Amino acid sequence: MKGKTWLIPMLLPHWRxxxxxxxxxxxxxxxxxxxMATAAYLLARAALHPPVxxxxxxxxxxxFFGITxxxxxxxERYVSHDVTFRILSEIRVKFYQSIEPLAPARLRNLRSADLLRRIVAxxxxxxxxxxxxxxxxxxxxxxxxxxxxxLARFDLRFSxxxxxxxxxxxLIIPWIFHxxxxxxxxxxxxxxxKLMVRVADGLMGITELIAYGQAESYLKDVREINEQLRKEQRRSAWLSALSSAITGMAANLSMxxxxxxxxxxxEKGxxxxxxxxxxxxxxxxxxxxLFPLALVPHHLEESRAAANRLLEMLEAEPAVKDQASLTVNPQEMSLAFHDVCFKYDEKAPWALDHVSFSIPRQGKVGIVGASGAGKTSVVNLLLRFWDYNEGRIELGGHSxxxxxxxxACSLIGVVTQRTHIFNATIRENLLLAKPEAGDEELVLACKRAKLHDFIQTLPKGYESFVGEGGFKLSGGQRQRLAIARVFLKNAPILILDEAMEGLDPITEAEVMAEVDRLMEGRTTLVITHHLAGLESMDEIIVLDQGRVVERGKHSELIQYPGFYHKLWDRTFTRRVQAHSPT
Structure with a gap:
């Protein structure tokens, strides 16, 4: 299935x-x-002055022919465009259905602007x-x-x-210009x-470009790409115009x-x-x-190039393949890693190297470690974004x-460091967790997350727009919104992945109070490299370069001069500095 040929079968259901x-x-x-023929005939007949x-x-x-x-x-325009738009709609749906299983494993190396270019342009x-x-x-x-x-009725030579x-x-002219x-x-x-990616990068990083004096250099690069594009488009337009002109010449020559x-x-009668x-x-x-045929090579080339870019995504294999025929009903919400090994690709080092731990129902386990220790890889495996290489992961007693x-995702609620807030209303952002939720459920979830009072101060309440990425909200409010989502979803398993990262100490303490309520009655996995609040964990797993280097309760690990003790000293120093007078 190469080039544009995979698109042609999509026309068959619309053959009528x-x-x-x-x-x-x-x-x-x-x-x-x-x-034109009837008009010419009418003029010729009228020149002979026949009866009207x-x-x-x-x-x-x-x-008749003029009206027809x-x-x-x-x-024709209505019907042909209706067919076209129906097919475009199906292509978008097919493309999205194909890339959804690829996220985030297969899409992590793809630029967001390039992906948007494929989906739209x-x-x-x-x-x-x-x-x-x-x-x-x-x-x-x-x-x-x-x-x-x-024409054959008059003479075969006309035909x-x-x-x-x-x-x-x-045929010949389009083939030559092709x-x-x-x-x-x-x-x-x-x-x-390429131009779209560069412009998108420039818009997102405009502050840094100006601050470091690189704006002009960046604009020069964009101009060079734009000039290359202009030259290619001008050459294409020139060839298309020449092809149309020669086609017109062929038409006049035939006449x-x-x-x-x-x-x-x-003369011969x-x-x-x-x-x-x-x-x-x-x-x-x-x-x-025939005049539209002059542009066929141009449109054919562009359509094939764009179709190949779409096909790259459609043919990509997802990192995890679901067993759709098997439905699991777990009896209890426990988690267990048994000697799990995982790497993101064959040449990469082990992200997790023989990691083992277990969390009983409603238990609480913390995983700590420096950046790159493998903490987020645990979340990726639990959400089935990737599949592990060796070992076994059990969820509710089942693999x-x-x-x-x-x-798997329906059983897990996640609060991450960077919760994405859509450019929509507060209500719409909450309904992502439970689309069928009513007003009472939304209000209850927000009250439990200590967000309802703030929402009530907004002019439109729950119908207030939060802006792109939630920029109208503070960091603490965005995290509370994420917590409200998890309350609304009411999943039996909770994962907190660096949920306090980026918050100031005061906001961190306020959000942590809501998180404590969120953990009640849930099997909880807390992943962080800041140790505040880990005193209540049933067990703490310390990761370093994908390996479990220490494990135990906070009171046990703090006594041992190891990795956890160093992290605790760093956290304590941070707290003192944050609360000391300036």
């Missing part, structure tokens, strides 16, 4: 609309031919596949067949001239993606040849003179079906591999 669009497009061109009644049928024909052309063009490029790549050649064949048969002109303008423009579409798509042959036949203009202008008008990712 596709067929109707092709017929309407053919009718539009045919009406144009009929309009003899011209009535022809006059009605001109009006306008109506059929409108309906590369999908939008596929609208040209039917409208400007597949439909024009089919319409041209239908017009050639229909009008060629009409031969038309066929030669169509062959030249519809060779000349080869690679341009792919380079345009790649440069657009002239039909006119010359017609004059010869008129084998063709009526009033039909001469009709055949010539009809031939010229029939080339309306975690027996759960689908959705099943």
């Amino acid at each position: 609309r596709v067929f109707l669009a092709l017929l309407l497009s053919t009718l539009t061109v045919t009406s144009h031919i009929g309009l 009644l003899d011209l009535m049928v022809t006059i009605v024909g001109v009006r 052309r306008a109506v059929s063009r409108y309906v 590369d999908v939008e490029t596929q609208q040209n596949l039917f409208l400007r790549v597949l439909a024009p050649p089919l319409v041209a064949v239908l017009v050639l067949t229909g009008y060629g048969l009409f 031969a001239i038309l066929a030669a002109g169509f062959l030249m303008a519809g 060779i000349l423009s080869k690679g341009i579409g792919g380079r345009v798509i790649a440069l657009k993606a 002239v040849l039909v006119l010359i042959l017609g004059i010869v036949l008129v 084998r063709l009526s003179g009033v039909n001469l203009g009709m055949l010539a202008l009809g031939t010229l008008s029939s080339f309306e079906a 975690i591999r027996d759960y689908s990712q959705d099943e």
Whole structure:
């Protein structure tokens, strides 16, 4: 399944609309031919001064073809764009369904701007596949067949001239320009993606660029990429314009040849003179079906390049494959790691190296360690974002591999260091945890998270927008919103992954009070490199470079001059500095 061919089967379920669009497009061109040919015939007949009644049928024909052309063009646009937008919608859904299992394992090395480019621009490029790549050649064949048969009634040589002109303008010229423009579409798509990534990076890091005096250098880089893109687009436009011009020349040449042959036949008495203009202008008008073919190479190249970029994501294998046929009903919410080994790729070092620990139902275990010790890898495995290499992880007495990712996530509530807040209302952000929740549940969750009173001070309450990334909220309010989500979800297992990171000591103490209430009655795993609040843990696991180096209760570990003792001294010093007068 390469290139654009994987998109073509998506047209088959809509074959009725596709067929109707092709017929309407053919009718539009045919009406144009009929309009010009009938008008030419009317002028020729009128020059002979026949009775007006003899011209009535022809006059009605001109009006009929004129109205038919306008109506059929409108309906054709409506139907063809309806088909296109339906297919684009299906492509978006298919693309999202394909990348969802890839997150975050397969997407972690992909730039967000590039991914957005694929979802938006590369999908939008596929609208040209039917409208400007597949439909024009089919319409041209239908017009050639229909009008060629009409010309054959007068002389087969008229049909031969038309066929030669169509062959030249519809096949040879596009083929030549396809060779000349080869690679341009792919380079345009790649440069657009590169430009979007650079601009997005610049907008996100504009403060740093200005602070370090690199703004002008960055703009220079953006200008260079933009100039490369402009050159490729200008070359593509130049080739497309030249192709259209040569196609127009072929159309006029075919008309002239039909006119010359017609004059010869008129002189020989084998063709009526009033039909001469009709055949010539009809031939010229029939080339309306071929003018879109001049742009087919350009749109074909861009569509194929964009389709290949989409296909890279569609064919990517997820890091974890669900066993959809197996449904697990755990009897108790316990967690256990048995000699688990895990690495993110074959050449990477072990992120977890023979890690073992267990958390009984409603138990509380803390995992501590410096950055890069492997703490977050534990969360990634529990949420089934990745699969472990060796050992066994049990959730509720069953292997975690027996759960689908959705099943595992439904049992776990997570509060992370950087909770993403969507640019939506407070209500909509809360409903992510439980879409069917009512107002009473939302209020109760926010009261338990100590967020309700703040929400009530806002002009629109729960309907207040929080801005991009929740920038209208403070750090503590964002964390409280995340805690309210977990209260609303009411999952039996709770994971706190650096939930206090980035908060000032006062806000940290306030949020920690809500977290303590959140842990009640839940199996809890606390992951942090700050040790505040770990005194209440049933057990503390100390990780260093993916290995368990120490374990025990806080009161035991604090007595031993090891890794945990050093972390505790660092935390104590931080607390003293935070509360000391400046």
